[in-house]
Amino acid sequence: MPPKMNPAPDFAVWSRDVQARTEHALAALLPAAAIAPMRLHAAMRYAVLGGGKRVRPMLAFAAGEAVGAAPERVLTVACAVELIHVYSLTHDDLPSMDNDDLRRGKPTCHREYDEATALLVGDALQSLAFEALARPGLHPDAAVQLELLHLLARAAGSRGMAGGQAVDLDSTGKTLELAELEFMHIHKTGALIRAAVLLGALAGDRLDSEAREALERYAKAIGLAFQVMDDVLDAQASTATLGKTAGKDAAQGKATYLTLMSAREARDYARELTDTALAAIAPFGARASRLAELARFVVERSF
Amino acid sequence: MPPKMNPAPDFAVWSRDVQARTEHALAALLPAAAIAPMRLHAAMRYAVLGGGKRVRPMLAFAAGEAVGAAPERVLTVACAVELIHVYSLTHDDLPSMDNDDLRRGKPTCHREYDEATALLVGDALQSLAFEALARPGLHPDAAVQLELLHLLARAAGSRGMAGGQAVDLDSTGKTLELAELEFMHIHKTGALIRAAVLLGALAGDRLDSEAREALERYAKAIGLAFQVMDDVLDAQASTATLGKTAGKDAAQGKATYLTLMSAREARDYARELTDTALAAIAPFGARASRLAELARFVVERSF
Numbered sequence: 001m002p003p004k005m006n007p008a009p010d011f012a013v014w015s016r017d018v019q020a021r022t023e024h025a026l027a028a029l030l031p032a033a034a035i036a037p038m039r040l041h042a043a044m045r046y047a048v049l050g051g052g053k054r055v056r057p058m059l060a061f062a063a064g065e066a067v068g069a070a071p072e073r074v075l076t077v078a079c080a081v082e083l084i085h086v087y088s089l090t091h092d093d094l095p096s097m098d099n100d101d102l103r104r105g106k107p108t109c110h111r112e113y114d115e116a117t118a119l120l121v122g123d124a125l126q127s128l129a130f131e132a133l134a135r136p137g138l139h140p141d142a143a144v145q146l147e148l149l150h151l152l153a154r155a156a157g158s159r160g161m162a163g164g165q166a167v168d169l170d171s172t173g174k175t176l177e178l179a180e181l182e183f184m185h186i187h188k189t190g191a192l193i194r195a196a197v198l199l200g201a202l203a204g205d206r207l208d209s210e211a212r213e214a215l216e217r218y219a220k221a222i223g224l225a226f227q228v229m230d231d232v233l234d235a236q237a238s239t240a241t242l243g244k245t246a247g248k249d250a251a252q253g254k255a256t257y258l259t260l261m262s263a264r265e266a267r268d269y270a271r272e273l274t275d276t277a278l279a280a281i282a283p284f285g286a287r288a289s290r291l292a293e294l295a296r297f298v299v300e301r302s303f
Numbered sequence: 304m305p306p307k308m309n310p311a312p313d314f315a316v317w318s319r320d321v322q323a324r325t326e327h328a329l330a331a332l333l334p335a336a337a338i339a340p341m342r343l344h345a346a347m348r349y350a351v352l353g354g355g356k357r358v359r360p361m362l363a364f365a366a367g368e369a370v371g372a373a374p375e376r377v378l379t380v381a382c383a384v385e386l387i388h389v390y391s392l393t394h395d396d397l398p399s400m401d402n403d404d405l406r407r408g409k410p411t412c413h414r415e416y417d418e419a420t421a422l423l424v425g426d427a428l429q430s431l432a433f434e435a436l437a438r439p440g441l442h443p444d445a446a447v448q449l450e451l452l453h454l455l456a457r458a459a460g461s462r463g464m465a466g467g468q469a470v471d472l473d474s475t476g477k478t479l480e481l482a483e484l485e486f487m488h489i490h491k492t493g494a495l496i497r498a499a500v501l502l503g504a505l506a507g508d509r510l511d512s513e514a515r516e517a518l519e520r521y522a523k524a525i526g527l528a529f530q531v532m533d534d535v536l537d538a539q540a541s542t543a544t545l546g547k548t549a550g551k552d553a554a555q556g557k558a559t560y561l562t563l564m565s566a567r568e569a570r571d572y573a574r575e576l577t578d579t580a581l582a583a584i585a586p587f588g589a590r591a592s593r594l595a596e597l598a599r600f601v602v603e604r605s606f
Binding site for chain 1: 338342344394400420430437439448468469
C-alpha cells in the first residue's frame with residue numbers, strides 16, 4: 001500500500017489550529033489595552049481572550065472548507081460570530097440575568113471588573129463584530145458582504161439570539177413542552193450556530209439554494225444536539241470540567257431537556273439529531289468531513 | 304415683489320415632519336408586539352416609540368438635503384442611528400449605570416418592565432440598527448452601504464459612544480480638565496452625532512474629502528455645543544420640561560461644563576461652537592440651510 005500523501009490532520013489537531021488562529025485574530029481585532037478607554041479595552045480582552053471552545057469558529061471553518069472559501073476571509077467571519085457569542089455570555093452572566101460567577105474557568109467579567117463595565121463590554125463587542133464584518137474589501141463581492149452582515153444582525157437580534165434569551169427568562173420556573181423548549185433553543189443558541197455555518201460558507205462564493213438549505217438543516221440539527229448535550233453536561237459534569245458553574249439550570253428552575261426526558265434518552269436524542277445533520281451534508285461528500293466530525297464532537301464532548 | 308414660489312417650510316414644520324416620518328419608519332422597522340417573544344418586542348417598542356427629540360434623525364435629514372440624497376434612504380439611516388441612540392439610553396438608565404427612573408417623560412424601560420428585559424431591549428435594538436442598514440438594496444452602491452455600516456459600528460463601539468460612557472463612569476466623582484471633559488463628550492455623544500451627519504450625507508453619493516471634512520467639523524462643533532447646553536439645561540430646567548430627571552449630573556458627582564465655568568460662560572461657549580459649525584458648512588451655501596438651523600436650535604432649545 002503506498003503511503004498516504006499529505007493526510008488531513010486529525011480532528012484534534014485541526015480544532016487546536018482553528019482555536020489558535022481565532023485567538024490570534026481576535027487579539028489583533030480587539031483594541032489594545034493601552035488605548036483609551038483602557039479599563040474598558042482591558043475588560044473586553046479579558047472577556048474574549050484565553051478561553052472558550054470556539055465551537056462557532058470551528059463551524060465557520062468547517063463550512064468554509066465544504067465550499068472552498070478563502071481561509072483569511074473565513075477567519076474574519078469566525079471572529080465576528082465569536083464576538084457576538086462572547087457579548088451574549090457577558091450580558092447573560094450579569095446579576096439581572098443568570099448572575100453567574102464563573103465563565104471559561106475564570107471569574108465572569110462583572111466579577112473581575114464591575115457590572116457597568118461588563119454591560120459596556122458586551123455592548124462594545126457587539127459593535128466590534130459588525131465593524132469587523134463591514135471592513136472595506138473583506139469580500140470581493142460587496143453584495144455578499146452585506147448579506148453576511150444582514151444574516152449576523154438578524155441572528156443576534158430579537159428574532160434570533162436575544163429573542164431566545166427573552167423566552168428563556170419568561171420560562172424560568174415554568175414547565176415547558178418539548179416544542180416550546182426547542183423554540184427557545186432554536187433562537188437562543190441555534191440562531192448563532194446557523195449564522196456561523198452560513199457565514200463560513202458565504203465567505204466563499206454565493207451559495208445555490210440547495211447547498212444553503214442543506215447547511216441550514218445541518219446547523220439546525222447540530223444546534224439542538226449541542227443544547228441537549230449542554231443540558232446533560234450541566235447536570236452531570238463538574239464545575240471544574242465545564243469551566244462554568246455546573247448544575248445551575250436545575251438550581252434556577254430552568255426548563256431543560258432533562259425535565260422532559262432521562263439523561264439516557266437525551267443522549268439518544270442528541271445522536272439522532274447528529275444523524276440528521278450528517279444526512280443533510282452527505283451531498284457535499286468528502287469536502288464536508290470537518291462538518292461531520294464537528295457533528296460527532298458535539299455529542300461526544302465532555303465539556 | 305413677486306410672490307415666493309414653494310417656500311421651504313419653516314424649521315418648526317420641517318422638524319415635526321422629520322419626527323413624524325422617523326416615528327412612522329421606526330414603528331414599521333420594529334417587530335410587532337404580537338410577534339414572539341412578545342414581551343421583548345413590546346418593550347422595544349416602548350423604549351423607541353412615542354418620544355424623543357429625534358435630533359440625530361434631523362441631523363441625518365439636514366445633511367442629506369445638503370448633498371441631495373434620496374429621502375427614503377436617509378430615512379433608513381436616520382432610523383439606524385436613532386436605534387443605536389435609544390439602545391444606549393436604555394442601558395445608560397440601568398441601575399448599574401445611571402439608575403434613572405424617567406426618560407422621555409415616562410418610566411425608563413427597566414422600571415416599566417424589568418432589568419433583564421431592558422438589557423435585552425438595548426442589545427436587540429443595536430442588532431436591529433445594523434440589520435436595517437444591511438438590508439439588501441438599501442444603497443445602489445454596495446460599497447457605500449458597507450461604509451455606512453462600518454462608520455456606524457465604529458461610532459457605537461469602544462472607540463466611540465461605548466468608550467465615552469466608560470470614560471464617564473471612570474470620571475464620576477473626579478474633577479476633569481476641560482480637555483478631558485471634551486474627550487469624553489466627543490466620544491459619548493459626539494461620535495453618534497458625527498455618524499448621523501455623515502450617514503445622512505453618504506445616503507447620497509460618495510463624498511469628496513473636502514465635503515466630508517466640512518461635515519465632520521460641523522458635527523464635532525455642534526456635538527460639543529449640544530453637550531454644553533445639555534449640562535446647562537440639566538442644571539437649570541425642570542424635570543417636567545426635560546422629560547428626564549433634572550439635576551442628576553450634580554447629584555451623581557459627574558463632571559460637567561458647569562463645574563468648569565459659569566452658566567453664562569457655558570452659553571457663550573455654546574454660541575462660539577455654533578459659529579464654528581456655521582463656518583464649516585458655509586461652502587454648501589443654501590443647501591445647508593437646515594444644518595444651519597439645527598446648529599442654532601441646539602443652543603436655543605429649552606429641553
